[in-house]
Amino acid sequence: MAxxxxxxxxxxxxxxELIKRSGExxxxxxxxxxxxxxxxxxxxxLSLIREAVEAWGTxxxxxxxxxxxxxxxxxxxxxxxxKAFLQKVKERLEEKGRVLPGGFxxxxxxxxxxxxxxxxxxxxxxxxxxxxPDVIVTMETKGIPTAMMTARYMGLPLVIxxxxxRPTEGPTVSIxxxxxxxxxxxxxxxxRKALEGRERAIFIDDFLRGGGTVRGAIAxxxxxxxxxxxxxxxxxxxxxxxxxxxxxxxxxxxxESINELTSEARLSFSDSISEFFNWExxx
Amino acid sequence: MAxxxxxxxxxxxxxxELIKRSGExxxxxxxxxxxxxxxxxxxxxLSLIREAVEAWGTxxxxxxxxxxxxxxxxxxxxxxxxKAFLQKVKERLEEKGRVLPGGFxxxxxxxxxxxxxxxxxxxxxxxxxxxxPDVIVTMETKGIPTAMMTARYMGLPLVIxxxxxRPTEGPTVSIxxxxxxxxxxxxxxxxRKALEGRERAIFIDDFLRGGGTVRGAIAxxxxxxxxxxxxxxxxxxxxxxxxxxxxxxxxxxxxESINELTSEARLSFSDSISEFFNWExxx
Numbered sequence: 001m002a003x004x005x006x007x008x009x010x011x012x013x014x015x016x017e018l019i020k021r022s023g024e025x026x027x028x029x030x031x032x033x034x035x036x037x038x039x040x041x042x043x044x045x046l047s048l049i050r051e052a053v054e055a056w057g058t059x060x061x062x063x064x065x066x067x068x069x070x071x072x073x074x075x076x077x078x079x080x081x082x083k084a085f086l087q088k089v090k091e092r093l094e095e096k097g098r099v100l101p102g103g104f105x106x107x108x109x110x111x112x113x114x115x116x117x118x119x120x121x122x123x124x125x126x127x128x129x130x131x132x133p134d135v136i137v138t139m140e141t142k143g144i145p146t147a148m149m150t151a152r153y154m155g156l157p158l159v160i161x162x163x164x165x166r167p168t169e170g171p172t173v174s175i176x177x178x179x180x181x182x183x184x185x186x187x188x189x190x191x192r193k194a195l196e197g198r199e200r201a202i203f204i205d206d207f208l209r210g211g212g213t214v215r216g217a218i219a220x221x222x223x224x225x226x227x228x229x230x231x232x233x234x235x236x237x238x239x240x241x242x243x244x245x246x247x248x249x250x251x252x253x254x255x256e257s258i259n260e261l262t263s264e265a266r267l268s269f270s271d272s273i274s275e276f277f278n279w280e281x282x283x
Numbered sequence: 284m285a286x287x288x289x290x291x292x293x294x295x296x297x298x299x300e301l302i303k304r305s306g307e308x309x310x311x312x313x314x315x316x317x318x319x320x321x322x323x324x325x326x327x328x329l330s331l332i333r334e335a336v337e338a339w340g341t342x343x344x345x346x347x348x349x350x351x352x353x354x355x356x357x358x359x360x361x362x363x364x365x366k367a368f369l370q371k372v373k374e375r376l377e378e379k380g381r382v383l384p385g386g387f388x389x390x391x392x393x394x395x396x397x398x399x400x401x402x403x404x405x406x407x408x409x410x411x412x413x414x415x416p417d418v419i420v421t422m423e424t425k426g427i428p429t430a431m432m433t434a435r436y437m438g439l440p441l442v443i444x445x446x447x448x449r450p451t452e453g454p455t456v457s458i459x460x461x462x463x464x465x466x467x468x469x470x471x472x473x474x475r476k477a478l479e480g481r482e483r484a485i486f487i488d489d490f491l492r493g494g495g496t497v498r499g500a501i502a503x504x505x506x507x508x509x510x511x512x513x514x515x516x517x518x519x520x521x522x523x524x525x526x527x528x529x530x531x532x533x534x535x536x537x538x539e540s541i542n543e544l545t546s547e548a549r550l551s552f553s554d555s556i557s558e559f560f561n562w563e564x565x566x
Contacts, residue, residue: 009331100453160391168425
């Protein structure tokens, strides 16, 4: 390990550390001690990083005064990058052969790949940062990778609602809900220790069909006196589902049609996302 | 967006891009076009980044020749940072009150927090990089966040084994196995599309009690002609479990004792991890 880093080296190492600790309040004293340099030098380094990420539109460096003082790196995905990325994912989702028996769209390969979920996470973190959430919530299983990456970019804890009571969660609170995809009454359960109460939560999931899971999650969180303040969905099952909710639903894509016979699906960018990023029209 | 970035600005932005695209082969042409500078300038920037991360022990920049040429950023966690971090997690895990009825250790709050799973991921990525895996595999649910972060730092796809057949996975291959925690025969199922065959897989999970899940995963992957070449576990249920496997098992911690009466657990660093990082003795 080097005993002394040059400014260029520090900018490289510090920039990477800030990305890894996105959303976290990092104390200047800690950084000064870690890199064995004066606090004033760290402040100068951070100013240069702030200017660069703001110029390139990839993040904000927020200063927080108060005891000791600290900074928080808030990653941002810029409009062009988000559009180019979502366009590519849309093309992959529309590839022939993705329609499964029962009219389901096969997404597992894409939604489990870190290069994709990581960008979903950056997009949701960008969209929801102004809601000041305390926690990211998802229901097992397919939404977890995207929810995890969103939590990571926002520096927030992830809470995973389970389908069954598990002895590893301790005492739980459970509710029944009607699943949109199976039309059956199912269980949703969350450990008492998972939330303290009064949290502002963003609910993230990969797909929203009928909305039963979202309604269930809202009801379950009420039992903890916690509130769902935003919902982020990768694919909305149809444009109309959104109208059934009083909470705004941000989805990346809308499933426009799915044809089991030809095994073809058509998707569009959702209004919520194209308006947020100020894209001119839907594609 | 700035039309032209200075070298310092580029070093900041590029360093962050490389972390976000860890493990991915990134072409120099793409970077040159994106940042609107000559390929030779990008090469110089990357050399500076390589020197800085190598001096500080936080990563490697591997060059790959061949068509177009490219680089791959491989993050590394250095021995001191890994030790300080694991020491802190150990203290949290040993906090009074974590022992649940049935003698289970409550870990959900820690193992779902991105600041912790992210470091677990960095450690596993560092440990397993020399095995040249193609894929990270886990079984739902509690291991997913750590497996996802490992996959992310290695730039590899994540494959999640399910407990039930789901219509969203298409045709599946299933096996039965005996769960270590429940002593019941349970199902393990994986979509046919999840693996192509012949993959070298790292299996990641949060806890290993009897080893039934790992044995099941090895058998299930054999059905795909894929091979588990490494196993990474956050907490090994007891020091003896490891002996039952021919594949080396790398765990971060070993659960030494758990007392339901006093609600106290004692853990140690595992030999596998202290030997890898060359720490002097067990603590």
